[in-house]
Amino acid sequence: MTTISSTSFNNAWGYVKRAAKIYPDVVFGTGGDVISETLRDSFYGIKGANGKRVGGKHFKDFWQQLKDAFKAGEVHNEKLIKDSGGFWKAQWESIRTTPKVIQEGFEAGGKAAEAAGKSKLWGQTKGIFKGLGKRLPIIGSLMIAITELPNIFRATKDEGIVSGGAEVVKAGARLGGSMLFATIGGALGGPIGMLVGGFVGDWLVGKIVGKTYSEKVAEKGEKAKQYIDSNQNIPNFNGYPQEYKQTASYIPPKPYMSPEQLMSLQQALSSGAGLSGNNFNMYA
Numbered sequence: 001m002t003t004i005s006s007t008s009f010n011n012a013w014g015y016v017k018r019a020a021k022i023y024p025d026v027v028f029g030t031g032g033d034v035i036s037e038t039l040r041d042s043f044y045g046i047k048g049a050n051g052k053r054v055g056g057k058h059f060k061d062f063w064q065q066l067k068d069a070f071k072a073g074e075v076h077n078e079k080l081i082k083d084s085g086g087f088w089k090a091q092w093e094s095i096r097t098t099p100k101v102i103q104e105g106f107e108a109g110g111k112a113a114e115a116a117g118k119s120k121l122w123g124q125t126k127g128i129f130k131g132l133g134k135r136l137p138i139i140g141s142l143m144i145a146i147t148e149l150p151n152i153f154r155a156t157k158d159e160g161i162v163s164g165g166a167e168v169v170k171a172g173a174r175l176g177g178s179m180l181f182a183t184i185g186g187a188l189g190g191p192i193g194m195l196v197g198g199f200v201g202d203w204l205v206g207k208i209v210g211k212t213y214s215e216k217v218a219e220k221g222e223k224a225k226q227y228i229d230s231n232q233n234i235p236n237f238n239g240y241p242q243e244y245k246q247t248a249s250y251i252p253p254k255p256y257m258s259p260e261q262l263m264s265l266q267q268a269l270s271s272g273a274g275l276s277g278n279n280f281n282m283y284a
Helices: 006-028 031-044 062-084 087-096 098-115 120-133 136-146 149-159 161-209 213-230 242-246 259-271
Strands: 045-047 053-055
Touching: 006 031, 006 062, 006 087, 006 161, 031 045, 031 062, 031 161, 062 087, 087 098, 098 120, 136 161, 149 161, 149 213
Parallel strands: none
Antiparallel strands: 045 053
């Protein structure tokens, strides 16, 4: 039987705590950008004045490159907390000042375009997107997180707070996995690598944590519909309405006989009399 030493457990737990600490900054902040840029510089090399990268290690000591990149993310996170008094406080300030940043980008872009003899309107438009781009990490992640709310509310309503809490953990794990792989993919493959990495991370973590509550409900409904569809040709029994078989949400009633019907049946059977009519409709 394999045993885990206390040292190995403590090391693993240490990694978990460190990951949890920078999780908000990687998912909602700029920590992912710092990790991605650090990994890109070590993998492909530092970009020189001529625009070419030199000194790239590629896949040599790749694990160490990853560790160094995440260490840079930790340093960035610590500085953010120190300068702003807390990550979420910094993010709220980031959201609050978004209109101001967009306006500044609009004005700066227009002035830069005029100085270069280009279209002022085009420069202003570019300035808006440049300013908005500074806020995209948290805006994009919040939009993804919001899409999980209906699933969480449904699980909480149907099965209680424990089930709802489990869906919160699943959503957080999938979002974290998606951002982690997107960060690595972006460092190695640019925007396309980031997109592919995000899908891979979400799929992989989804396989680990399991399907969401909404996915499970939908799967049950589909199986019920397939079962009913496969039994459409079964003849009606005692006037059982055929149209009820058209919906997967319908649950057929259990057979039922009143005490009077049961007594009449016993008498008929003991006397050898035949059964006729609707006297013994078990779906009365």
